[in-house]
Amino acid sequence: MNGGEVVRLGPIRPEHVGDGWLLEGDAQGEWFLCKPIGIGVVRIFATASACGVGLCLPDGRMVRGMSARDVSAAKALADKLIREVN
Secondary structure, three states: OOOOOOOOOOOOOHHHOEOOEEEEEOOOOOEEEEEEEOOEEEEEEEOOOOEEEEEEOOOOOEEEEEEEOOHHHHHHHHHHHHHHHO
């Protein structure tokens, strides 16, 4: 980032990072939480009005998805999903 650049994270806050969850972004300026697992990665996507969890394979395909009311609920769903697939 340079002097005047502002980063907007939306509903994802610094306190959501940790316990294996990492903050990542993409070329379009979207931010998400991710947690690598044996078969791929679990991602949490959040906007002002929606939050989702996706299990993504290494080739980028999402093979399972679900929605949540907020980032904390999405993390709980994601951790449950991780326990199911591991």
